[in-house]
Amino acid sequence: MRKYLTAKLLKVTEPNLLPKKAAIAPRLFISLIAFIAIYSAPIFNPPHPLFRSLFLKDNLAVVNNALNNVELIKLPTPPFERDSPGEVNVRYSPVNLNVVSVEGNNITDDLAWFANNNLSLPTYQVPNPNRNIAGNLPDYIPQTFNDNVLVKAIRYPTKEYLIYGNNYGDGKYLFIYDLKKRQFTAGYDFGNYLLPPDYPVSDGDFIDQSLTWIVPEDNILYVSHRHRTYAESSQGMNGYLTAIDLNTNNILWRSKPLVCNAENFVIIDRVIICGYGFTAEPDYLYLIDKQNGEILQQINVKTAPDYIIPKDNKLFVRTYDTNYVFEIQQK
Incomplete structure (x- = not known):
């Protein structure tokens, strides 16, 4: 024709x-x-492949540049307490956890655990070319910020929280996207959270404490930071929870160290449930008062907690080699 x-x-x-x-x-x-x-x-x-490629590159540049229009607030250096929790005396908590089941896992079967229990985290899958992962990001989420890559994209009903870092194991910058306004409304630089005030120089390349998880509530941002090696490499200054007032950007409180290096934490009522553990270190779940950061309870688990997910009236906890189910009792 x-x-x-x-x-x-x-x-x-x-x-x-x-x-x-x-x-x-x-x-x-x-x-x-x-x-x-x-x-x-x-x-x-x-579109012809050539024109489509040019269009996508131009569109991606526009999306990535959207972050440069956001005022980036550099947060002040937080306190780095050295004293680990040790043995904690049980205090009153409006939330209690009772063990329902404990069973071993195959260590690498995380996806099966999520699927079998119909569980999920409120996240998008982030593209990672190193692992041939295409991801499922919406078009408006930039995959890079300057020389940093998108590490984690956390979804909540009204806002989304994007973590960027130097590599896929890092986490230094946080941007907030307002779903109603359809725009980025805030940006935070957590560079002062990365390194403790003193540490062995030989371990300096391994102890950057990445922004790991975020839960917003009542204009307060609850965040966790961790590095992925032994606590002694940072002289015990690792695995913190911090509450930040978004009205003033001031720290309301910071927890003791070594309470939170799991992939996520959750808030139930006024209690934060988080977990910490590592090879040759104590492994615990912690119940923490969200109003002041004080530890309410400490629950021993066999190995380091990875994921903590509530569903109905149960709490599913996956540790390195063991799966737990707890009944959640609220007073």
Whole structure:
């Protein structure tokens, strides 16, 4: 059909119908029209791969530049308490956990645990080319911020919280996207949270404390920071929870160290449930008062907690090699 259309259009300018000089310009003009008629549709519907690539790159640049329009607030250095919780005396808590079941897992079967228990975290899957993961991000979420990559994208009903870092194990910057306003409304630089005031120089490359998880509530941002090596590498200054007042950007409280290096934590009533553990270190779940950061209860688990997820009136906890189910009792 396209060949036929071209031939039919070009046939109008047969040389024997026009003087030789007069025929040249119309032939070129009509040939151009034929070319446009034939190729314009494929270029735009669907886009030609070259044009599609250019369009996507331009669109991605616009999305990524959206973060540069946000005022980035550098948060002050937090306190770095050194004293670990040790043995904690049980205090009154409006939330109690009673063990329902304990069973071993295969260590690497995280996905099966989520699927079998119909559990999920409120996150998008972040693209990671190193692991051939395409991700499922909405178009408005930038995958990079300057030289940093998107590490985690946490979804809540009205806002989304995006963590960026130097690599996929890092977490230094936080941006907040307002779903109702459809725009980024705040940005925070947690660079002062990365390193404790003193540490062995030989361990300096391994103890950046990444922003790991975020729970917003009543204009307070509850955040966890951790590094992924032994506590002694940072002289015990690791695994903190911090409450930040978003009205003033001031710290309301910071927990003792070594209470939170799990992938996430949850808030039930006025209690934060988090977990800490590592090789050759004590492994616990902690119940923490969200109003002041004080430890209410300490629950021993076999190995380091990874995920803590409430569902109905139960709390599902996955540790390195053991799965727990607790009944949640609220007073």
